[in-house]
Amino acid sequence: MMVPTRSKSINGNGDGGSNNAKKVMNRGAWTAEEDMKLSQYIETHGAKRWKTIATKSGLNRCGKSCRLRWLNYLRPNIKRGNISDEEEDLIVRLHRLLGNRWSLIAGRLPGRTDNEIKNYWNSHLSKKLVSQREKDMQIHLALSQEMATPPGKTKTPENSPVVVVEVEEEEGGEGKLGEGCLDPNFDVEKFFNFSTEPSCGLEWANMFMELEGDLMMDDRQ
DNA sequence: AACATCAGCAACCGCGTGCAA
DNA sequence: TTTGCACGCGGTTGCTGATGT
Numbered sequence: 001m002m003v004p005t006r007s008k009s010i011n012g013n014g015d016g017g018s019n020n021a022k023k024v025m026n027r028g029a030w031t032a033e034e035d036m037k038l039s040q041y042i043e044t045h046g047a048k049r050w051k052t053i054a055t056k057s058g059l060n061r062c063g064k065s066c067r068l069r070w071l072n073y074l075r076p077n078i079k080r081g082n083i084s085d086e087e088e089d090l091i092v093r094l095h096r097l098l099g100n101r102w103s104l105i106a107g108r109l110p111g112r113t114d115n116e117i118k119n120y121w122n123s124h125l126s127k128k129l130v131s132q133r134e135k136d137m138q139i140h141l142a143l144s145q146e147m148a149t150p151p152g153k154t155k156t157p158e159n160s161p162v163v164v165v166e167v168e169e170e171e172g173g174e175g176k177l178g179e180g181c182l183d184p185n186f187d188v189e190k191f192f193n194f195s196t197e198p199s200c201g202l203e204w205a206n207m208f209m210e211l212e213g214d215l216m217m218d219d220r221q
Numbered sequence: 222a223a224c225a226t227c228a229g230c231a232a233c234c235g236c237g238t239g240c241a242a
Numbered sequence: 243t244t245t246g247c248a249c250g251c252g253g254t255t256g257c258t259g260a261t262g263t
Contacts, residue, residue, distance in 0.1 A: 029231075029257090051248070067249075068232070103251060118252075119230050226262075233255070242245090 026060040030069050034059055038066055039074050047075075072113045079111030083120055091117060092125060 026034075041057035047070055050063030059066060072078075083091075087109055094105045102114035102121075109117065 027233075049248075062233095063248080064234090064250095065232075071250095072231080100252065114251075115231080122253095123229050224263085226260100228260080229258090231255105231257090234253085235251105236253105237249105237251085239247105239249085241247090 024060075025062050025065075027065070030073075034061070035069070035074060038069060042070060042074075068115075072115050077111050078113070080116070083112075087112070088120075088125065091121065092129070095121065095125075 037057050037059055038053070041053055045053070045056075047053070047067075050067040052063075054061050054063040054066045057066070061069075073080075090109065091105060094108060098104050100118075102118045106112050106114040106117050
């Protein structure tokens with residue numbers, strides 16, 4: 001897909017209102033030249049003080065824009081596109097646990113950015129989950145009706161296995177922070193141990209899935 | 222072929238937080 | 243304690259290509 005070309009140029013830069021200069025900033029899509037300038041500057045001076053980076057690098061951009069571009073596209077080890085089934089599954093599970101805390105979710109998926117995960121959720125997963133929920137609801141209703149039929153008129157064999165359909169209470173799926181979490185008191189910091197280096201693999205995922213399983217069990221009780 | 226609508230995604234915006242002076 | 247700056251986060255916007263009519 002082509003990169004959108006935003007040609008608007010306005011004074012505001014959204015940088016916390018800290019920039020009083022009336023200089024017109026570049027906005028919209030980044031050019032290859034701008035990317036190169038930014039990368040080169042950060043390579044030599046480091047990714048600190050974005051406002052300074054923005055001015056010293058010769059880019060006519062606000063610091064915020066530079067930061068976003070670096071974090072989402074230019075920094076090393078960025079993975080783009082092709083979110084695997086495994087990653088998708090993790091995103092869904094983590095979202096159920098954490099809600100819309102995209103940066104936390106992204107922090108557990110090496111090479112992925114919060115923006116990418118947020119976009120992926122909004123454009124793919126939210127719809128997917130809604131249709132899944134509708135399906136579940138239909139099954140649930142059908143089973144409820146069946147259960148309500150008087151004894152003797154039941155269509156299913158007496159000893160047929162009872163299918164427990166779980167209709168998820170995923171109110172937070174539409175997006176409010178913290179909603180949709182299994183446990184609001186879940187200690188994210190403690191579990192993921194953010195004091196250490198961000199995980200570069202998915203070894204934490206097994207531990208997480210075990211925990212998630214426990215929480216689901218508690219939830220049902 | 223022309224137009225309308227949808228889907229995907231890069232980028233912007235506003236706000237909250239942390240920290241130093 | 244207050245103030246201002248820098249940063250980070252989540253929500254939203256708006257552009258483009260794809261698809262439908």
